[in-house]
Amino acid sequence: MTATAPHQEERHASRPSARPAVAVAHAAKTFRLPHQRYSTLKERALHPFASRTFDELHALEDVSFEVAQGEFFGIVGRNGSGKSTLLKCLAGIYAIDAGSVEVEGRLSPFIELGVGFNPELTARDNVIINAIMLGLSRRQARARFDEIIAFAELEEFVDLKLKNYSSGMGVRLGFAVAVQVDAEVLLVDEVLAVGDASFQQKCFEQFDRMKAEGRTILYVTHDMASVERFCDRGLVLERGRVVDLGPPEQITRTYSALNFGQAGDADASGSGGPARVLSAWCESPEGERLVASRHGERLTACFEIEFTEPVDDPVFTIVFRNEVRHTILVCSTDARVATGRFEAGRRATVRFGFENNLAASRYTLTPSVGAPGRGHDCYARADDLAALIVQGAGSGGVIELPYTVEVEGR
Amino acid sequence: MTPDLRRFANLTLTLAATDFKLRFFGSVLGYLWTLVRPLMLFGVIYVVFTQVVKLGEGVENYPVYLLTSIVLFTFFSETTSRGVKALVERENLLRKIRFPRLVIPLSVALAALFNLVANFVAIFVFVFAAGIDPQVSWLEIPLLVGMLVVLATGISMLTSALYVRYRDVEPIWEVALQILFYASPILYVITLVPEKYRDELIALNPIATVLTQMRHALIDRDAPSAVDVLGGWPQLAIPVAIVALVFALGLWVFAREAPRIAENL
Numbered sequence: 001m002t003a004t005a006p007h008q009e010e011r012h013a014s015r016p017s018a019r020p021a022v023a024v025a026h027a028a029k030t031f032r033l034p035h036q037r038y039s040t041l042k043e044r045a046l047h048p049f050a051s052r053t054f055d056e057l058h059a060l061e062d063v064s065f066e067v068a069q070g071e072f073f074g075i076v077g078r079n080g081s082g083k084s085t086l087l088k089c090l091a092g093i094y095a096i097d098a099g100s101v102e103v104e105g106r107l108s109p110f111i112e113l114g115v116g117f118n119p120e121l122t123a124r125d126n127v128i129i130n131a132i133m134l135g136l137s138r139r140q141a142r143a144r145f146d147e148i149i150a151f152a153e154l155e156e157f158v159d160l161k162l163k164n165y166s167s168g169m170g171v172r173l174g175f176a177v178a179v180q181v182d183a184e185v186l187l188v189d190e191v192l193a194v195g196d197a198s199f200q201q202k203c204f205e206q207f208d209r210m211k212a213e214g215r216t217i218l219y220v221t222h223d224m225a226s227v228e229r230f231c232d233r234g235l236v237l238e239r240g241r242v243v244d245l246g247p248p249e250q251i252t253r254t255y256s257a258l259n260f261g262q263a264g265d266a267d268a269s270g271s272g273g274p275a276r277v278l279s280a281w282c283e284s285p286e287g288e289r290l291v292a293s294r295h296g297e298r299l300t301a302c303f304e305i306e307f308t309e310p311v312d313d314p315v316f317t318i319v320f321r322n323e324v325r326h327t328i329l330v331c332s333t334d335a336r337v338a339t340g341r342f343e344a345g346r347r348a349t350v351r352f353g354f355e356n357n358l359a360a361s362r363y364t365l366t367p368s369v370g371a372p373g374r375g376h377d378c379y380a381r382a383d384d385l386a387a388l389i390v391q392g393a394g395s396g397g398v399i400e401l402p403y404t405v406e407v408e409g410r
Numbered sequence: 411m412t413p414d415l416r417r418f419a420n421l422t423l424t425l426a427a428t429d430f431k432l433r434f435f436g437s438v439l440g441y442l443w444t445l446v447r448p449l450m451l452f453g454v455i456y457v458v459f460t461q462v463v464k465l466g467e468g469v470e471n472y473p474v475y476l477l478t479s480i481v482l483f484t485f486f487s488e489t490t491s492r493g494v495k496a497l498v499e500r501e502n503l504l505r506k507i508r509f510p511r512l513v514i515p516l517s518v519a520l521a522a523l524f525n526l527v528a529n530f531v532a533i534f535v536f537v538f539a540a541g542i543d544p545q546v547s548w549l550e551i552p553l554l555v556g557m558l559v560v561l562a563t564g565i566s567m568l569t570s571a572l573y574v575r576y577r578d579v580e581p582i583w584e585v586a587l588q589i590l591f592y593a594s595p596i597l598y599v600i601t602l603v604p605e606k607y608r609d610e611l612i613a614l615n616p617i618a619t620v621l622t623q624m625r626h627a628l629i630d631r632d633a634p635s636a637v638d639v640l641g642g643w644p645q646l647a648i649p650v651a652i653v654a655l656v657f658a659l660g661l662w663v664f665a666r667e668a669p670r671i672a673e674n675l
Contacts, residue, residue: 009616088505088672093504093507109507110506116502133424138420274610
């Protein structure tokens with residue numbers, strides 16, 4: 001199509017100038033939330049001035065960063081930190097209140113996959129409609145249709161209504177359409193959460209290809225593994241402010257710290273007790289501290305305690321909980337094992353080593369110290385003091401043990 | 411066409427076509443419903459107003475007039491009543507994709523226009539069955555439909571933008587539509603209106619202007635034209651100006667609200 005050719009020239013022409021693809025300076029976005037929502041005329045007529053009071057929600061405050069052309073830039077942050085607002089401001093869906101957002105080159109107009117997919121229509125119709133919404137012409141959409149379906153691996157289901165698709169198939173279709181958009185700057189909000197392992201692999205390959213083509217990608221996610229794998233740089237948002245900006249390793253560390261509370265938070269434990277939990281972490285067999293671990297590796301869960309009163313034979317326990325707060329693993333010095341006497345003022349470090357058979361997920365570590373005997377009177381405990389991300393494909397189970405398999409035919 | 415304008419047109423057309431396609435989706439008669447619905451309404455009204463209340467007496471080709479005006483008013487009420495909620499119903503799109511917000515009310519009007527064109531097929535069947543011969547004045551039909559389209563689009567731009575903030579707009583508009591139904595010469599013809607109200611009605615209600623002129627142009631050359639009823643060409647400026655003003659107001663309000671629609675939804 002004629003529409004794409006001049007753009008490519010433009011892109012090459014603009015590259016030597018090395019202008020940033022995206023430049024955000026002191027951007028701010030405030031939502032005004034009325035104390036009471038007056039949404040009928042009568043209320044407005046009866047209380048013409050009452051509704052003037054607002055709660056201001058500062059969704060973004062003084063956000064500044066630049067993304068170079070061809071960079072893969074990660075945006076991470078907790079729920080409600082302003083990630084989506086930032087993306088919507090970049091995409092031009094929301095207007096910013098202050099500061100500036102400058103984008104060099106064509107920007108993809110969407111922030112989510114498969115927007116506007118209609119369950120009553122077939123995949124064929126949906127692909128065409130979605131492609132047009134994302135900015136392709138009708139002719140381009142038709143021309144690229146086969147390619148899109150082939151990428152999504154849905155050739156057999158082209159004439160199936162979308163409501164009969166699995167959610168994974170829907171996402172695949174959405175992704176396949178989205179990569180066809182001729183944009184130099186792409187905004188991607190959390191795509192890889194769905195889809196099976198082989199399709200995720202394909203998405204990653206597509207990302208690599210787009211990177212190689214020199215496209216700029218802004219990627220919003222919770223998945224630290226993909227941040228480390230793809231992003232050249234990234235930023236962490238917290239309460240609408242940029243709290244960290246830098247290389248991916250730094251970003252994932254900051255994010256994990258934000259998410260699971262830092263060592264300094266340990267004072268939440270029974271402060272009046274005879275012991276205090278100082279910190280908790282995971283480390284590799286070599287003693288290197290880990291934020292993330294691969295499934296199947298050796299792993300050591302550690303925590304440090306300080307005793308404020310003398311204690312005999314305390315029981316040390318560390319509990320792993322997954323994202324839905326189910327207790328997955330409990331490591332404990334058994335109540336019958338004598339751990340010895342700890343004088344006041346002494347510190348102890350406890351290490352539990354194990355083969356990491358945890359399923360891929362995020363875990364929090366809750367260390368505690370208790371009294372010996374059946375009751376386990378708790379001296380000190382620090383909930384969710386540290387975090388561990390276990391990487392791997394994931395079978396869907398909460399635990400993944402090594403097993404043998406035998407199939408016997410008759 | 412610039413790429414932006416092309417995308418605007420593409421999107422409007424696509425949304426309207428999808429809307430039209432999905433309307434009677436899964437029903438056995440499918441598209442036929444677009445014809446059957448106004449015909450059934452017409453049937454009921456026809457029986458009532460020719461057999462019970464003899465409104466149509468002395469009106470040449472009253473059934474054809476009744477059908478035409480019902481079809482045109484259905485277009486108007488469909489565009490505007492669907493238009494009110496259009497933005498809120500498309501919330502998902504508005505919050506996830508950047509595109510000109512004006513696409514939404516325009517696509518609603520366009521989808522209703524598809525219906526209207528389909529319904530004109532039925533009208534022409536009745537026209538020919540009544541023995542009316544094709545005339546040069548039929549060329550006025552697109553112009554009259556156009557006037558109605560501009561009016562309906564202007565109103566739905568206005569109401570859809572206001573509905574985002576004030577949910578009262580919906581019931582208000584529902585009542586307004588009912589008033590307009592009886593304030594327009596649909597069941598009756600304009601000449602049945604007492605003389606002292608007649609020119610006010612036709613001047614202040616552009617729908618009345620359109621329907622009266624439609625009768626003159628399509629059905630009965632002997633019936634008075636809009637200009638006849640208005641009392642002269644200069645007076646025609648009043649309904650035309652009303653349509654233009656409503657459209658301009660709608661566009662202005664919509665353009666003012668557009669940048670904040672996504673966050674106010």
